[in-house]
Amino acid sequence: MSETSTTPVRLTRKPERRTPPGPATGTVPGSGKTACIRTFGCQMNVHDSDRMRRMILDAGYAEVTRYEDADLVILNTCYVRENAVDRVRGHLGELTRLRREGRLKKVALTGCIGAAEESETLRHQFGIDLVLGTHNTYELAEFVGLPTMEETYTPELPGTGGEHSAFVTIMTGCNYGCSYCVVPMVRGRMVCRSKESILSEVDRLVEGGTGYVTLLGQTVDAWRRDGERFCDLLEAVAERAPRVSFTTSHPSNMEDRTLWAIGSRDTIVKRLHLPVQSGSDRMLKIMHRGYKAERYRRKIGVFRDAAPEGTLSTDIIVGHPGETEEDHEATLGLVEDCSFDSAYVFKFSPRDGTEAATLGEPVAPEVSQRRFVEVLRGIEGNAFKRNSRKVGSVEELYVRHGANEDGRAIGETWTGHAVHLKTEANPGEYVRATIESAGPHALYGSLCGSPYGDLAPYGDV
Ligand code: SAH
Ligand code: SF4
Numbered sequence: 442m443s444e445t446s447t448t449p450v451r452l453t454r455k456p457e458r459r460t461p462p463g464p465a466t467g468t469v470p471g472s473g474k475t476a477c478i479r480t481f482g483c484q485m486n487v488h489d490s491d492r493m494r495r496m497i498l499d500a501g502y503a504e505v506t507r508y509e510d511a512d513l514v515i516l517n518t519c520y521v522r523e524n525a526v527d528r529v530r531g532h533l534g535e536l537t538r539l540r541r542e543g544r545l546k547k548v549a550l551t552g553c554i555g556a557a558e559e560s561e562t563l564r565h566q567f568g569i570d571l572v573l574g575t576h577n578t579y580e581l582a583e584f585v586g587l588p589t590m591e592e593t594y595t596p597e598l599p600g601t602g603g604e605h606s607a608f609v610t611i612m613t614g615c616n617y618g619c620s621y622c623v624v625p626m627v628r629g630r631m632v633c634r635s636k637e638s639i640l641s642e643v644d645r646l647v648e649g650g651t652g653y654v655t656l657l658g659q660t661v662d663a664w665r666r667d668g669e670r671f672c673d674l675l676e677a678v679a680e681r682a683p684r685v686s687f688t689t690s691h692p693s694n695m696e697d698r699t700l701w702a703i704g705s706r707d708t709i710v711k712r713l714h715l716p717v718q719s720g721s722d723r724m725l726k727i728m729h730r731g732y733k734a735e736r737y738r739r740k741i742g743v744f745r746d747a748a749p750e751g752t753l754s755t756d757i758i759v760g761h762p763g764e765t766e767e768d769h770e771a772t773l774g775l776v777e778d779c780s781f782d783s784a785y786v787f788k789f790s791p792r793d794g795t796e797a798a799t800l801g802e803p804v805a806p807e808v809s810q811r812r813f814v815e816v817l818r819g820i821e822g823n824a825f826k827r828n829s830r831k832v833g834s835v836e837e838l839y840v841r842h843g844a845n846e847d848g849r850a851i852g853e854t855w856t857g858h859a860v861h862l863k864t865e866a867n868p869g870e871y872v873r874a875t876i877e878s879a880g881p882h883a884l885y886g887s888l889c890g891s892p893y894g895d896l897a898p899y900g901d902v
Contacts, residue, residue, distance in 0.1 A: 465568070466754050476502040476585075476726075477511035481529065482519025484688060485628075488608040488657055490517045493551065493581055500585035508539055512546045518867060519552035520623050522790035529554060533567040540568075551578060562668070573676060575613075575628050576639035605869025606841070607646050608652035611639050611674065615659040617691065619718075620728045621789060621797040624659055631659075633666045636674055643681050652869050653839060656687035662694040665669070670881060672699040679706045686710040686857075692717065693731045704747030711751030712857025713744050718758050720775025721768035727800075728761065734775055738767060741779045752857035757816055758788040760809030762800040762876050769812050776819040782827055782858075783882065784820045787814050795847040821881040828879035831858060835875050840866045852886075862886040 476497045482489040494504065495513060505511050514536055521527045529550075539545040549571040554560055556574030564572050585825050613630040615622075643654055656678060658664065664671040671694070679685050685708050692715055703709050715737075719725055722733045744753060757772060776784075788809045791798040803813075831854075838852030838860055852860045852872065860881055866872045874886035 443514060446494075446668055457880035464654050474502045474513070475505045475511050476513040476514045476515065477505050478517060479532065480517045481525060482521065482553065484655070484657055485613075485659065486517050487608070488610060489552065489575065489578055490515075491608070493517065493578060495844065496582045496587060500582075500587050502585065508536060509544050512830065514545060514547070515549045515550065515551060515581070517555035518550060518552040520557050520559075520627055520792070522787065522828045522887045523792065525789065526554060526559065530563070533563065533569070535565065537567050549573065549581065551575075551581065553623070553627040557794075559625065561843065568752050570654050604651060605867075606655065607630055608655050608657045609639060609642055609678075610634065610657045611661060612658035612664045612711060615687045616663065617660065617731070618729055618796075619794065620800070621639045621758065621795055623792045623795060626794055628659060629661060635666055636669060636789060640681065642821060643678055647682055650684075650869075653684040653686070654682040656685070657783040659689060660691040660694060662690040662696070662699060663686050671888050672696055672702055675699060675709070675858075676702055676706065679708045682708060682712075684708055684710065686712060687802040688714050690715050692737050695740055700740070700747045701752065703744070710853070711748040711855060712754070713751065715740065715744075716756035717775065717779075719764075719768065721764075722771075724761060724764055724768045724771075727763055728758075728797075734771065738775070738778055748856070750832070750856045753779065753783075754781070755781050756785045756787065758789050758808075759812040759816055760804035761802065762789070762797055763802040763806055764789075764812075769815070771817060772812075773819055774825060776816060776823070780827060781820055782824050784816075786813055786820065797893050825881040828858070828881065829874045829883055831884055832879050833876065835873060836886070837858065838862070838874050838886070839871050840864065840868050840872060844870050853884075854884075855881065858884050860884045862888060864888050891894070 442879045478490050478494055478497070480486050497503065497513070497515075502513065508514055516529060516532055518529050519729040520644055530610065533548070536545060536548050540548070547570045548561060548567070550563060550569050552575060554563070555572050556576070560572045563569060572579070573580055588590065612633045613633055614626045614631045616631045618625060646654060656675070663676055664673045675685070675687065679702070690713065695715060700713070701714060717737050718728055718730055720734050725733060741753065744751065757776075759769065759772070789804065790799070838853045838854060840850055840852050842851040844863070844865060848863045849861055850864045850866065852862060852864075854860060859882075860874060862885070863876050864872050871891040876884050876886045876890055878885045
């Protein structure tokens with residue numbers, strides 16, 4: 442795969458989200474074709490779906506939300522855990538039924554399952570029309586009747602300009618080889634996009650009205666190009682965009698100066714997602730993570746010094762082959778020491794082709810389940826304590842999701858906390874709110890000077 446784009450793709454218009462609730466109403470004159478994109482998994486996939494959305498809209502399709510209203514369904518899939526494949530099988534089963542009934546014409550399978558060998562079996566079993574991996578998404582263009590984009594490196598395709606917030610892919614793939622992970626197999630080796638190209642995309646987005654830019658990559662902090670490192674890029678983006686965030690980082694690449702930049706730059710959201718996976722050095726070695734728990738703790742110490750009010754989240758895997766009770770205790774100890782604001786806790790899932798799938802020494806499902814609950818409880822206890830400290834403060838919130846039917850919207854503080862509140866403000870606008878109460882997963886606020894002081898938390902204390 443080449444890193445440089447040749448002729449830029451000519452696009453006739455910006456993608457608009459056309460998502461009518463029912464059947465398409467023929468928003469594209471003379472075409473009448475409809476497509477539905479379903480996205481599974483991480484933010485990289487959300488972003489890839491945005492790119493594919495741009496292609497289908499450009500090809501004259503109207504976007505619909507229900508399978509039964511679509512001529513073409515695109516399942517953009519995740520392969521990280523086994524149950525991800527099971528979920529997709531369920532959807533493929535439903536699509537096969539709709540096709541038999543003549544309510545659907547074509548199905549495309551894209552994303553990480555598309556890049557895995559298992560996709561061949563799925564293609565035959567469900568008669569899928571098009572299977573694409575993560576490296577050749579551009580082939581969808583030809584499939585939907587656009588000129589081929591073969592020469593164009595996917596990350597150079599324009600993002601979704603004009604939206605209030607946007608992802609900007611700065612690198613693809615991963616050069617690590619974690620024992621349990623399929624990402625290097627399905628996304629390939631790391632390719633870093635040039636700073637120039639990234640900054641020009643950021644400029645274009647900001648000019649188009651985007652107020653929040655999230656830099657994206659599997660190991661985003663591993664970005665390096667022409668003698669510059671991630672922190673140089675982050676600082677340049679923070680000069681240009683009004684609000685900046687990034688995900689996902691790897692502890693081995695995280696430099697102290699990046700942590701200090703998060704704390705000191707006004708436009709960077711003070712939030713760090715730094716997956717640790719385990720608190721046991723023995724397990725970290727088996728997993729090939731490349732750092733020890735102490736080094737991770739030290740990084741967190743720097744982050745807490747740099748951004749004392751900031752939010753810290755992580756990923757933890759329980760029940761990796763060979764994990765003993767002692768290893769698990771070490772993870773619980775690290776959870777206490779780092780006092781995370783949130784975490785994604787996963788039970789180990791064996792993936793074909795990974796080293797961990799062949800290791801033996803499996804952890805019994807009931808043991809994994811108990812460890813899962815214990816880690817989760819530790820995380821939630823600390824998160825609740827930290828969130829409670831915010832009660833009474835007045836915060837400036839960026840509205841991420843506008844009000845639902847109950848009038849509840851979700852905003853984000855500059856420290857990266859999610860705040861539920863009643864407001865009619867649109868996504869992308871800023872409001873000021875007083876934090877009224879806290880739960881382990883979110884804060885609950887009311888607009889300053891508003892009558893909505895009575896917002897009851899959903900199930901939180
Ligand atoms: N690039 C990111 C992670 C991508 S996968 C990083 O290195 O942090 C997202 C998370 O899924 C991982 O952090 C890990 O916690 C979890 N995960 C990946 N493979 C898994 C597996 N086989 N079983 C259980 N969890 C897994
Ligand atoms: Fe997977 Fe490890 Fe790469 Fe993350 S760093 S994508 S967990 S191999």
